[in-house]
Amino acid sequence: MSIGDTRLEIGHVLFIDIVGYSKLLVKQQSELLRELNEVVSGTNEFRQAESAGKLIRLPTGDGMALVFRTNTEAPAECAIEIARALKSHPAIQLRMGIHSGPVNEVVDVNQRANIAGAGINMAQRVMDCGDAGHILxxxxxxxxxxQDDRWRPLLHDLGTCEVKHGIRVGVTNLYSDEVGNPQLPKKFQTLQKHRSRVRWAEVAIAFLVLAAVVAAFIFVLRKPTRSVLSVAEKSIAVLPFENLSEEKANAFFADGVQDEILTDLARVADLKVISRTSVMQYKDTAARNLREIGEKLGVAHLLEGSVQRVANKVRVNAQLIDARNDAHLWAQTYDRDLADVFAIQSEIAEAIAQQLQAHLSSTEKAQINTTPTTDLVAYDLFLRARQLGDLSNNPDAKGSLLQAITLLEEALRRDPKFLRAHCLMCEIHLDLYWEGFDHTDARRELARVA
Known part of the structure; x- marks a missing residue:
């Protein structure tokens, strides 16, 4: 089909995502995707649409997008069937998003159908507002x-949710006693808390006219009490490590040390570990208020540190802090050869788990002590590529993403078994595809084979 022949139509999209997919081992990921494909393809709605030639399935790495060209109800019917079937597959935790919007069909040289357009992007954004079990x-x-009495009791309006690029979308939760998740999604819980704080602030301002000193006193006393009681004892956030190297370009290496420690701690089931995305906003070490950071992230402990790299030597300093009272619980400095950097990261993770009295199974300990690659040059290339990949939300990120792919290709030439480089390669190809920088069948295929 030529560009001139491309036509827009309305597609009814069901976007499906496996929650926690990135934390699984490769074998576990493959098994869950196989099970999910069996569940989805076994639903009546899927089979009917496919047999009528009215369905296109797009793999997304950690799930899939189903584009129905039948009717508005089809994605919702399919989602309910999937939710029912998953009761016998407890290992699969899904979140699903549904939207009907403009899509355009593309047919490649092999006569394979593909679908792109705003309808798919919006379904994904709606899905991103939910947690495990939600059908949004x-x-x-x-x-x-x-408009149909059959659906009305299942629809529960949640209001609006802010998604990628600051776009706000109206979202409705679909659930019944049998399927779906009636709990308010975490994003909406955060929004609700924010609105509650705003309302409290308005009341407080009015009250200050009569009793300013008393109101301020009550506010100061109560806020810390709520925070201390609600924070889990075995919870931690790993803040960005400071780069003390003379070459400021080595900041990517300090970020890599922080991320490896965070990843190792996240493998410990007995610990609550805050994600990398949430902590990267605290990169400015000079402006940190540790108590405030701990309260905002909802953790009892913070790990911060610094990295200094000189030639083939590295110095890593790490310290564990109780965010509730600023007490230093543990600190250590490691001076090693650069080749020992993975061992340093593992030792820090094990020391933190011990300090927090977290149970560490033999499997978790083995995973922590597994090195991602034995080639330090390949690891450097991977870290540089990931730093460029973090720019994917920028409107002019295409050049950075393409440069990241070049670095990853070189890393994989040096170590073809470097699994994390393969995963990042897939992710960046998908960023190029879904952000519209290169929305082609060829780019999607590159993501699949990565």
């Missing part, structure tokens, strides 16, 4: 379904 609908789809 865009406001547009919910308004269509509520």
């Amino acid at each position: 609908l865009s406001k547009h789809v919910a308004e269509d379904l509520e």
Whole structure:
């Protein structure tokens, strides 16, 4: 089909994502995807649409997108069937998003059908607002379904949610006593808390007219009490490590040390570990208020440190802090050969687990002590590529993403078994595809084979 022949149509999209997929081992990921494919392809709605030639399935790495060209109800019917079937597959935790919107069909040289367009992107954004078990609908789809008495009792309006690039979307939660997740998604819980704080602030301002000193006193006393009681004891955030190397370009290496320690701690089931995305906002070490950071992230402990790299030597300093009272619980400095950097990261993770009295199984300990690669040059290339990949949300990120792919190709030439480089390669190809920088069949295929 030529560009001139491309036509827009309305696609009814069901976007499916496996929650926690990135934390699984490769074998576990493959097994879950196999099970998910069996569950999805076994639903009546899927089979009917496929036999009628009215369905396109797009793999997304950690799930799939189903584009129905039948009717508005099809994605919701399919989602409910999937949710019922998953009761006998407890290992698969899904979140699903549904939207009907413009898509355009593309046929490649092998006559394979592909679908792109805003309809798919919006379904993904709606899904991103949910947690495990949620079936979320865009406001547009919910308004269509509520015209039918059969659907109306299942639809529960959540309001608006801010998604990628600051876009706000109206979201409805679809659930019944049998399927779906009636719990308020975490993103909406955060929004609700924010609105509660705003309302409290307005009341407090009015009250200050009569009792300013008393109101301020109550606010100061109560806020820390709530925070201390609600924070889990075995919880930690690994803050960005400071780069003390003379070459400031080595910041990517300090970020890599922090991320490896965070990843190792996240493998310990007995610990609550805050994600890398949430902690990267605290990169400025001079502006840190540790108590405030601990309260905002909802953790009892913080790990911070510094990295200094000189030639083939590395110095890593790490310290564990109780965020509730600023007490230093543990600190250590490691001066080693650069080749020992993975051992340093593992030792720090084990020391932190011990300090927090977290149970560490033999499997978890073995995973922590597994090195991602034996080639330090390949590891350097991987870290540089990931730093460029972090720019994917920028409107002009295409050049950075393509440069990241070049670095990863070189890393994989040096170590073809470097699994994390393969995973990052897939992720960056998908960023190029879904962000519209290169929305082609060829790019999606590159992500699949990465």
